[in-house]
Amino acid sequence: MSAIAIAAVSKVYAGGVKAVSDVDLDIADGEFIVLVGPSGCGKSTLLRMIAGLETISAGTVSIAGQVVNNVDPAARNIAMVFQNYALYPHMTVFDNLAYGLRNRGVPRAEIAARVAEAARMLEIEPFLTRKPKQLSGGQRQRVAMGRAIVRQPAAFLFDEPLSNLDAKLRVSMRGEIRQLQRRLGVTSVYVTHDQLEAMTLADRIVVLNGGRIEQVGKPLEVYHSPASTFVAGFIGSPAMNLATAEVSGGRLTIGGAELAEGLVGLADGRVTVGLRAEDVVPAAAGAPFAIRYVEELGSGRLVHGSVAGQHITMAISPDWPLADAMRVAVAAERLHVFDAATGRRIACP
């Protein structure tokens, strides 16, 4: 069993910069957790603290029930896949895979068997005698994965492993990583700045901002009920529309134009409203919508415009006729309402 428990973990660098503050996170055995956030949000620092490559300033990290704060990276029984793969350039692929096993005194025959098994799984058997230099980006990525797999560790740690690949390869490797993790059932922590990678890979997403956890949840939970304006703007593409709006008597207006009605249980006043592009629909009785420009996606169309001077993006079917004077509305149950001051979600009953 190899659950990971992170309790009140903080990281303060020598200069006084606080990279991670007070993070609590329980990762179940076999779970795939994705840490996502913009650069500088502390996601890599958190991962490196789990790996033991970074000291822990406060709090505890436990792997399989054992506190590992002062345990060497080698003794934590974890494997890590680096962004630049960090393959040993002077060793063949076989030696790259075998290195960690040899260091641990695994018998020669077992090393050969385990490497062969991993190579078969990742389809890198033809390259075992080659050096990393002779491999393509995707093949190097597989070797890096293989180096993690042969160790049969308690947990896989991924530090933006796909960001050096081209877009197409990234999508296919993403799928392979997901399948592999399911098949092996190894607890995994994956760091990325790409919300799409987070959505598609994760059992649970952890959204980080400024060294703190903004929200933890299943991908669809995070997508459908973001806990803050930060999460709302970060998860989903195109980004969720965020606008300042007024609530009064169950009606939501932007600059006097009514966007939705029939809201219940909301106190009157100023709020930040979040609208998914696909939830904004043309409506005869809606708010006036001034089109700025249109992006054609083939399967759909993104119409960028404004309501009372605030930017709103609408995703509609290409069949819909565009007119200069459009009106848009949003169904009340599709609205995300956030506190205008704190940015936290206000529950709509």
Add this chain to the structure above:
Amino acid sequence: MQTKRTVFGNRLLPYALLAPQLAVTIVFFLWPAGQAVLQSFQREDAFGLSTTWVGLANYLDLLTDPNYLNALGVTAVFAPAVAVLSAGLGLTFAVALDRLARGTRLYAALLVWPYAVAPAVAGILWWFLFNPTIGLLPYLLGMIGYRWNHALQPGDAMILVVIAASWKQVSYNFLFFVAGLQAIPKSMIEAAAIDGAGPVKRFFTIVLPLLSPTTFFLAVINLVYAMFDTFPVIHATTGGNPAQSTNILVYKVFVDGFIGLNLGSSAAQSVVLMVIVVALTVIQFKWVERQVTY
């Protein structure tokens, strides 16, 4: 690969631009080297009044001259010893610096200082430190019962010139090893740490192999340095003595030519030295190309 190409309007302009560099190369390198090759086939009398063409006689004499063969042997000990000592110490200091958390710039600056000292001055410095009557080190060695005297004991003399010649070169090696260590991606070291390799094992299985291009480059540079540029060190310390025990090839070229005034033999020796160094460099780079690329 993209090639840089500049088109000159005037056909003579490129040659005019090259001329200063070519002039320096011709006057200070090609001409003297050619002169040496020419002189190596000649014999000149002591007053420089007559010159006779003697063909290969100067070279053939070298083969049977016990002093020359001795110098060959001395160089075969001296040059590798200097190369290994300066690379070894340079690497040691570089690794030590790499492990430092702070103050690296200060230590780096201090360790580079010896490179700014002229070889003759470095020789004198070590000659004083090892001086049997007034030096500090013989005094300390005396306390553990060793009577140091590089004026009488060939072994002591060799150790002195090797140390004095290496001292400066350590700085040079140190600089290149520091750059080499910094070029190794940190994640590779971290990957090795996670793979269960301790610091010592990491050094020998990851760091050292990744440094091999630097190491082989320095091996070539060090050998060439030891064979050519160490003349002032020898001249300022032992003068090739006692009993010719530190008379390396390049020093013998000087002694035979300018003290003994045997210009023909001296020229032949310098041609041989040149051939040896060129051959060593070619062999090393061929070998480096095959072994060190990864």
